[in-house]
Amino acid sequence: MKVSIVIRTKNEESWLKACLLAIKSQTIKDFEIVIVDNNSSDRTVDVAVRHGVSKIVRIDKYLPGDALNQGAFECIGEVVVFLSAHCIPANSLWLENLIRPVIDGTSVASYGRQIPTPASNSENARDLLMFFGAESVVQKTDCKFHNANSCIKLSYFNRFKFDSKISNIEDWYWGKGVIERGDKIAYQAEASVFHHHGVNQHMAGASFRSAPVADLLSSLHLPDSKNPQFMSPSEWEGLVIVSCVSDKSLKLVDKLAGLRGNKFNFDVRATGDFDSVNEISVFSVDKRFSFQEYLQIVLSHSEKETGKIYDYIVFVDDHYAELDLDLIDLNICSLFARWVDVSTAARKIKGWLFNNVDIDQLLIPSDSKDTTSIEALQGQGSAMRTSIVRLGTLDTSGVHVSSIVERRFAFKRD
Numbered sequence: 277m278k279v280s281i282v283i284r285t286k287n288e289e290s291w292l293k294a295c296l297l298a299i300k301s302q303t304i305k306d307f308e309i310v311i312v313d314n315n316s317s318d319r320t321v322d323v324a325v326r327h328g329v330s331k332i333v334r335i336d337k338y339l340p341g342d343a344l345n346q347g348a349f350e351c352i353g354e355v356v357v358f359l360s361a362h363c364i365p366a367n368s369l370w371l372e373n374l375i376r377p378v379i380d381g382t383s384v385a386s387y388g389r390q391i392p393t394p395a396s397n398s399e400n401a402r403d404l405l406m407f408f409g410a411e412s413v414v415q416k417t418d419c420k421f422h423n424a425n426s427c428i429k430l431s432y433f434n435r436f437k438f439d440s441k442i443s444n445i446e447d448w449y450w451g452k453g454v455i456e457r458g459d460k461i462a463y464q465a466e467a468s469v470f471h472h473h474g475v476n477q478h479m480a481g482a483s484f485r486s487a488p489v490a491d492l493l494s495s496l497h498l499p500d501s502k503n504p505q506f507m508s509p510s511e512w513e514g515l516v517i518v519s520c521v522s523d524k525s526l527k528l529v530d531k532l533a534g535l536r537g538n539k540f541n542f543d544v545r546a547t548g549d550f551d552s553v554n555e556i557s558v559f560s561v562d563k564r565f566s567f568q569e570y571l572q573i574v575l576s577h578s579e580k581e582t583g584k585i586y587d588y589i590v591f592v593d594d595h596y597a598e599l600d601l602d603l604i605d606l607n608i609c610s611l612f613a614r615w616v617d618v619s620t621a622a623r624k625i626k627g628w629l630f631n632n633v634d635i636d637q638l639l640i641p642s643d644s645k646d647t648t649s650i651e652a653l654q655g656q657g658s659a660m661r662t663s664i665v666r667l668g669t670l671d672t673s674g675v676h677v678s679s680i681v682e683r684r685f686a687f688k689r690d
Contacts, residue, residue: 280309421451
């Protein structure tokens with residue numbers, strides 16, 4: 277049976293690759309993918325094309341139901357699966373489990389479970405784990421339906437589409453119509469996807485109850501199987517940017533290239549004044565640019581030169597008196613294992629020394645009673661997603677501290 281998968285996107289560069297990799301790992305192979313993109317300003321569409329997606333619908337005005345309706349119009353499968361780009365199938369049986377009740381006639385539609393990522397805050401994790409239970413059920417009177425991870429028989433959907441004019445909960449209104457017509461909706465707990473934000477999409481803060489509730493539910497009900505492509509850096513392309521003091525520092529490049537062997541794709545760029553350069557490409561950037569602008573320029577230059585789409589950047593600054601090369605691997609692994617925007621080493625700063633310390637980025641602890649601040653050391657192999665660099669949100673993105681380094685790794689040369 278042919279399956280059509282409709283994915284709506286808006287600046288989903290890093291999420292989309294993980295989503296497509298997970299789809300390709302499914303036990304069911306007879307499917308097509310339709311992307312509905314709302315004017316992405318990053319490389320979302322390029323990622324889709326690079327991974328073999330040929331059907332791409334571009335829209336200028338986004339309304340959730342209308343976007344999915346336009347995507348479904350392009351479908352040729354017997355069932356249509358709707359999947360948000362930032363919902364990542366958790367295992368290879370996701371698609372098989374999601375479409376089963378629609379294929380066997382148990383229901384006209386189904387929706388699957390959504391579980392938090394390691395980076396989801398406690399409010400969102402709690403909400404997802406409470407809303408999406410661990411047991412499957414066929415709904416006869418309950419209109420609950422969540423189309424971020426769902427399946428509908430296409431012939432049924434062509435008769436009863438989403439409301440194309442409302443701005444939210446179009447899926448719940450659609451589910452209400454299903455129940456009123458005397459049809460059924462199946463909830464498939466076995467069709468799990470990782471989802472970063474929760475059903476209520478909390479943006480900041482967390483109640484004192486949310487963390488322990490989320491921990492309890494996670495320990496009891498999270499599925500054992502994890503999608504290895506989602507959690508591992510092995511499928512991702514990395515760009516290492518090295519800021520070198522002089523050509524004498526180029527020996528650092530050899531050390532970096534051997535750090536992870538053949539498992540890591542290196543494309544090294546250096547900045548500075550050099551007398552002689554062999555195999556490394558030197559790219560000079562005006563010092564007037566901010567750090568974010570500097571990364572954007574080098575990233576654009578490197579992708580144009582290599583034809584690649586990089587998923588993450590590692591920044592190494594040889595101006596540091598000493599470099600801990602082991603931190604680079606730790607930062608890269610943390611970036612994907614925890615699904616954060618930035619993973620960095622840091623040093624502790626006792627007290628509020630704003631006037632005495634040259635701080636690249638200061639992480640203020642949430643507990644106001646603690647007077648220890650943390651300085652993120654970008655040049656000690658910080659890893660960051662290219663999507664946030666392209667969109668200019670590096671300064672406002674979430675930061676994970678992978679390690680607190682010793683004093684000798686924290687200071688730069690004069």
